Amino acid sequence: MGTQILFAILAAVAVVCGIGVVVSASPVRSALNLVLVLCSVALLYLTLNASFVAAIQIIVYAGAIMVLFLFVVMILNLGSPEPLVNKLKPQTPLAVVAGLVLIGVIASVVASIPPQASGRLLPEATTGALTIGLSLFSPAWVFPFEAVSVLLLVATVGAVVLATRRAL
Amino acid sequence: MDFSQFSHIFWSVPTNEVPAADWWIDVLRAFVRILVPVFFVLLLVPPLVWFERRLLGFMQQRQGPNRVGPEGIVQTIADGVKLLMKEDIIPSNVDRTLYVLAPIIMLIPALVTAGVLPWHPSLVWGAGAPNVDIGVLYLLAWSSLAVYGVVMAGWASNNKYALLGGLRSSAQMISYELGMGIAVVTVVLISGALSVRDIVFDQSAYGWIKDAAHTTAHHAAYTWGIVHKPWLGFLNPWHVAQFFPMGFVAAFIYVVAMLAETNRSPFDLPEAETELVAGYHTEYTSMKFAMFFMGEYANMVVVSAIAATLFFGGWTTPIAQLDQWDNTAVGWIIPAAMISAKIGLGLYFFVWIRATLPRIRYDMLMSFGWKGIFPIALGNLFCVAVSLTAGYWAGLAVWIVLAVGALLIVANLDSTKRFTEKTRRRSVLGLYASAQPFQMPLVKTSNGAPPVDGRTAAEELVK
Numbered sequence: 312m313g314t315q316i317l318f319a320i321l322a323a324v325a326v327v328c329g330i331g332v333v334v335s336a337s338p339v340r341s342a343l344n345l346v347l348v349l350c351s352v353a354l355l356y357l358t359l360n361a362s363f364v365a366a367i368q369i370i371v372y373a374g375a376i377m378v379l380f381l382f383v384v385m386i387l388n389l390g391s392p393e394p395l396v397n398k399l400k401p402q403t404p405l406a407v408v409a410g411l412v413l414i415g416v417i418a419s420v421v422a423s424i425p426p427q428a429s430g431r432l433l434p435e436a437t438t439g440a441l442t443i444g445l446s447l448f449s450p451a452w453v454f455p456f457e458a459v460s461v462l463l464l465v466a467t468v469g470a471v472v473l474a475t476r477r478a479l
Numbered sequence: 480m481d482f483s484q485f486s487h488i489f490w491s492v493p494t495n496e497v498p499a500a501d502w503w504i505d506v507l508r509a510f511v512r513i514l515v516p517v518f519f520v521l522l523l524v525p526p527l528v529w530f531e532r533r534l535l536g537f538m539q540q541r542q543g544p545n546r547v548g549p550e551g552i553v554q555t556i557a558d559g560v561k562l563l564m565k566e567d568i569i570p571s572n573v574d575r576t577l578y579v580l581a582p583i584i585m586l587i588p589a590l591v592t593a594g595v596l597p598w599h600p601s602l603v604w605g606a607g608a609p610n611v612d613i614g615v616l617y618l619l620a621w622s623s624l625a626v627y628g629v630v631m632a633g634w635a636s637n638n639k640y641a642l643l644g645g646l647r648s649s650a651q652m653i654s655y656e657l658g659m660g661i662a663v664v665t666v667v668l669i670s671g672a673l674s675v676r677d678i679v680f681d682q683s684a685y686g687w688i689k690d691a692a693h694t695t696a697h698h699a700a701y702t703w704g705i706v707h708k709p710w711l712g713f714l715n716p717w718h719v720a721q722f723f724p725m726g727f728v729a730a731f732i733y734v735v736a737m738l739a740e741t742n743r744s745p746f747d748l749p750e751a752e753t754e755l756v757a758g759y760h761t762e763y764t765s766m767k768f769a770m771f772f773m774g775e776y777a778n779m780v781v782v783s784a785i786a787a788t789l790f791f792g793g794w795t796t797p798i799a800q801l802d803q804w805d806n807t808a809v810g811w812i813i814p815a816a817m818i819s820a821k822i823g824l825g826l827y828f829f830v831w832i833r834a835t836l837p838r839i840r841y842d843m844l845m846s847f848g849w850k851g852i853f854p855i856a857l858g859n860l861f862c863v864a865v866s867l868t869a870g871y872w873a874g875l876a877v878w879i880v881l882a883v884g885a886l887l888i889v890a891n892l893d894s895t896k897r898f899t900e901k902t903r904r905r906s907v908l909g910l911y912a913s914a915q916p917f918q919m920p921l922v923k924t925s926n927g928a929p930p931v932d933g934r935t936a937a938e939e940l941v942k
Binding site: 375379 | 501574577611613615616619620622623624626630631633634642645646649650652653656660929
């Protein structure tokens with residue numbers, strides 16, 4: 312019962328702030344709303360016993376990526392908050408279609424979960440840092456894991472190359 | 480249930496042994512326990528402000544506040560009352576919600592972070608939350624959220640100086656968080672634990688040993704015993720001295736990053752008064768300004784406590800034989816006194832640095848973070864990993880090779896050469912000579928030749 316009340320509160324916060332991300336007039340407020348969404352999703356992970364994932368979610372998304380976002384938004388949008396002008400009008404119907412497709416996909420996945428399997432706590436042993444580390448570096452996952460790291464490195468190098476080319 | 484039964488459960492029964500019917504006692508205990516670090520941090524702020532001002536006075540050969548109360552110790556209370564009495568102004572064109580929220584958000588992370596830092600190994604009363612299995616990640620998560628207060632204040636104030644302060648703060652925080660995170664990972668690697676409690680145990684001669692017989696792929700088992708031999712027979716193996724010099728380098732990097740993360744001198748650019756009036760809190764008055772002030776000092780206390788816990792042995796004494804943590808008065812006083820003393824030394828260090836180092840320039844701050852702190856921390860982490868897998872001497876060899884190589888490369892960089900030559904000769908000496916109001920002979924001749932014109936002499940030197 313307590314878990315369900317907690318879930319309801321956190322889910323409501325996440326949804327309200329998610330709407331806030333889209334409808335806020337100023338981009339800084341959108342970004343701060345997104346921070347709240349990320350934090351409430353992290354708390355949802357916590358209620359599922361996945362404390363490691365929750366902490367990583369906060370550190371990486373709320374703590375690093377969103378601060379960078381805010382930095383960029385603030386540096387591009389100096390001064391008073393101005394309403395955003397939609398420069399991509401033709402994309403709007405496409406965005407609606409894509410959004411509906413995404414909702415459909417997520418709904419089909421959610422519907423495929425048997426009802427007795429949902430909302431249960433994961434056993435501690437499957438969500439701890441030790442288990443996650445062991446499975447990430449198990450033969451099945453170590454190649455995709457390292458491939459993702461290399462991909463990120465390539466992206467970083469590419470960004471540096473593009474930036475220096477413009478500076479020269 | 481009578482009172483003695485209640486107090487027995489309340490004071491000494493661990494959470495997982497509390498009878499199911501008495502769950503409320505556990506909840507009540509958790510509430511009381513959480514208040515301890517919160518009050519510790521908050522009540523330390525006023526004496527800390529006084530301590531800083533007196534110490535700065537001492538270091539700068541002046542008095543500091545010494546009028547209100549004995550040795551001026553009530554000065555901070557008087558300042559607090561003054562701030563409370565002042566008019567609370569909210570400028571008309573600010574973003575009201577964020578403007579009001581910002582000082583609160585500044586203060587919360589410091590208070591919440593203190594919750595996992597142990598002052599005693601007890602699982603019942605040893606910390607605000609004694610048994611958090613991801614304690615280190617919790618610390619990192621909250622310290623990464625701490626920047627939002629500054630950023631929100633800067634943006635919501637609708638003031639150019641405040642905005643620049645907020646911008647500087649966000650860039651500075653993400654730059655130094657990397658180095659800090661890697662320094663913390665070094666500790667995690669050395670101790671093999673994510674829980675703060677286990678990390679402190681790893682720095683005492685006694686601790687938890689991984690029990691190979693009972694460890695499975697999904698579950699690590701530990702038994703209790705003598706883990707480390709005390710060094711020289713009596714020193715506790717604190718992380719700052721582990722794998723010398725790697726633990727020391729990690730501690731140094733954490734300390735530098737902690738100065739930057741708390742916006743303290745020499746990294747106090749978000750509120751650099753020579754450039755930005757008062758930076759992000761330019762528009763704040765009265766109690767809201769006081770909350771920013773408290774947030775800064777509470778943060779100082781908390782990062783000192785984290786440094787003490789991760790690198791300087793937490794509640795352990797320096798001497799292994801003096802460690803005592805049984806359930807007696809002495810067993811409680813020694814650990815609590817040790818962690819308090821270490822926090823005090825950390826705060827002294829903060830003030831000392833503030834009195835010693837000038838504020839650095841913004842581009843120097845960024846290049847120091849990205850080109851200095853971050854690669855050093857990364858290389859150091861690599862050496863610790865080598866030490867753990869191939870033995871200390873292999874790690875040390877790699878460390879020396881990396882350090883010498885880095886020094887050679889940096890010393891031969893064009894930018895380094897340009898920097899040193901320019902600074903030493905052209906800019907300083909040339910500017911000095913050309914700024915002289917009178918033509919003064921800078922070069923004294925010993926052989927009786929006529930003194931050379933000052934300006935020409937300086938130009939000669941520049942060539």
